[in-house]
Amino acid sequence: MPASKKVHVTTTINGEDTDFLCEPRHSLLEVLRDNLGLTGSKEGCNNGNCGACTVMLNGRPVDSCLVLGAEVEGAEIETVEGIACSSNLHPVQECFLEGAALQCGICTPGFLVASKALLDKDPHASEETIRFDLSGNLCRCTGYDKIVRAVQAAGQKMATKV
Amino acid sequence: MTTTQYRVIGSRPVRHDGADKVTGKAIYTADTKLPGMLAGFVLRSPHAHAKIISIDTSEAEATPGVHAILTNADFPNVENKIADLGEGSVNLSYLSANCMAQQKVLYRGHAVAAVAATDVHIAEEAARKIKVEYEVLDSVTWVLDAMEENAPLLHEDIVTDSMGEKADKPSNIPVHLHFEKGDAAAAFEEADGIVEREFKTATVHQGYIEPHAVVADYNEDGRLRIWTATQGSFTCRQQTAEILQIPLGNVLVTPCEIGGGFGGKITVYLEPTAALLSKKAGRPVRIAMTRADVFEASGPTPGSFMRVKIGAKNDGTLIAGEAWLAYDAGAYPGGMIGPGCMCVFSCYDIDHAIVDGYDVLLNKPKTSAYRAPGATQVAFATEQLVDEIAEKLGMCALEIREKNAVKEGSRRVDGPVYPPIGLVECLDALKQSEHWNTPLDGPHQGRGIAAGFWFGCGLKSSAACTVNSDGTINLMEGSTDIGGSRTSIAMQLAEVLGLEAEDINPQVGDTDTAGYTDVTGGSRVTFATGMAAYEAGRDLQQQMRTLAADLWDCSADDITIGEDGVFSGNGKAVGFKALAVELFAAGEHLVGRATVAPECPTNGFGAQIADVEVDPETGKVTVLRYTTIQDAGKAIHPSYVEGQLQGGTVQGIGWALNEEYFYRDDNTMANASFLDYRMPTMLDVPMIDTIIVETGNPEHPYGVRGVGETPIVPPPAALANAIYNATDTRMTELPMSPPKLWKAMQSEQASE
């Protein structure tokens, strides 16, 4: 099967107008990583089971490996690279660091995007809510304890800042 | 207990690589991109066991975009040479054949060919056009079946080795081990109580989130550069060079940031293939495994069959033990049976014991280490029997463990005696814990405890520190950092020099830059590479003392170096930084270096408490509360020690309750995805409380013991004991998944 004709897609990524060419079969994750050099989003399973590739698509966290590049015409996308504001880390990033909520760090970008999405809605999310909401993100190093605590701490920080 | 007050050790600084890892800037192997880089795809066997009759690549070669195709014919013929990989040794012909199948494929997922093309999709499409003709053979995936005389034979040339004695005909049992201590048969005669059971555990995977990946660039001058996800850049270099039969010095391995390993990223799988594709194509090649490849073609840890028996006197003294263990080796010899045998009674002072162990070949991927390799399986058996005999004798589960816990001077079943160790202290901490002293409060609930052990090794590490003109330090070391070890190593250097952790810039060097360093494994990095950093700091101090003597116009012997790193002599007292600045201004420059090779195991003991609730309708186990206790010797960065305890524990919980390789009737894996191989999610576990015990390791300047592995050992046993206490049902098979537990509860009820 010859490679299909490439599709031209116009989108906004981390607040910046971006356009790219991709094959119809290319996932958003491939486009981000291979075409646009945004390698912060990671591939852990490529079938939507690990959450390492989580990005925000029009305000919702999605597994970017399950979205086609061609689908995001006109969409707003935020990736882990867009969480920090110029040289300042976001509270969720700060709390992951202070709380040692990462070990190898491969799942961290996905967790940060998903955690920020949750806390933007509900900075006072309970442990139960956090565990439910982030259960689509797998971490094999930490046992999750410190991640849950970091998300809770970040929520508090975000609530006091507002 | 250690009482020394430290400034840096025991504090919790933000890790040096932290900002990179929370902003997406950290570069992992799959993030590496070289100019002109091609993508590789590995074609794998769909069969569990088959002869390769022929491979026809012609159609694939004609595919536009394809630059190179590789089959077993392209791999050098390596002899049956045993290569020492630092942490264990390996037969190179098996290692090579595991990277690319030779005459036979031995498991589904076994590599048979590879393609490099301009895009991974093109490479995959082309690979699918390669015609491999197979003659499918009978296969076997259950360890006891594989040991049968008429079992399908994986290797015609492998005979059982019983410590140097070779059997006279081939079998699937490459190794038989046997240990004896005292006279077990006589001791069982004298026992007042005896318990014996058979146990089974499933094959499980380390489940690191980052799939194996490599970038190889075979230069025109014969130099091979590799960027890879490895636990040990030097062992990766050696394995790759030996398989390709090229000089070690021609290979440069750069360890990228690594997304988890747990023992599964020590053996090479992709490196030689990527290198040969790159050589053929004349361009760099990147290969990344799919998640299915990771399950089917990397190295899970052994499933097992175990028969274990223990005997005790009425006062609870354990006097006799017997174990018969058979572990999956996978498709090639060299499984985890040795440590399995050595760990089956490692927590208890049993005078008379006999252990037999068998390494068993079967049509699964070659097994590899997974956190305390081989120890979790046997703990599942022994720690349940200890509970059972305690109940029989009317003792409490903790009391019998306290009574029989190994301590300094206790003799292991394989012979050596323990130096000072901390199991008794861990059990004491358990006894004092709030968790142990808080009763359960609901129906269908139960509490279980278990102890665990892992040796922890030393091996070789190097460190070099270059002093900057402002007195800060660039630390070069060679331990790939999986969980924050850069920082725990830097903290030890900071401590000895009287600096802050932030004054040190730790860097994990490549194989041309860092001094020789063995793998990140065996719970050794904070212990051994930390020791190297400490010694490098001492080396710096000695150099500075000599140079300061000139500066201060006194003899070096007149200058003392305090615990705070302050140099004092001839009426002066100057800290490290100030002296470094002074020396730099005087035209001196400073590089400290050290290599170490500590050889005493660090002996990590732990104990855990699990509370569960079992749904009688479904057999689902909910973990209500969990406490992990471990002797860390001395916790350098307590947050990351806690992280090791929590992470290992949750992996153990997954092993206990859900994880397993399912096989179809044709012995191919049925659940090679994260959806079907179900690791714990955040929702499946509670907070994991930790208690760090610090008994101080006399073999380390700050008393460090390895902590990484032991935490995975007790969970299946602790949970099985908790399930028993909740349901009166003894689970002898892992995983204790809802269908299995439900069935066991039904038959327990039927037999009542």
Added chain:
Amino acid sequence: MPTVFIPAQLRELSGGTQSVELEAKNVREIVYQLDVMFPGFKDRICIDGNISPSLQVSIDSVMTSRGMIAKVQPHSEVHFIPAIGGG
């Protein structure tokens, strides 16, 4: 004199003897003496004149990587045990 424990799998060579004391300064001397006492001992634990890579020598609970040249002290305890890896 150092005490050398005969691995259980080699006690068929030693007639059941579990340990022996012998005058030796290093592992090589131990192996050669044991091979004289219990013929065939060396072939069971050595390959090409070195300790088999599947084994390691434990001297006073230290897992030495120095094999045949590892030194032993007058009161040392010496064991030959399987090599172990780790995760």
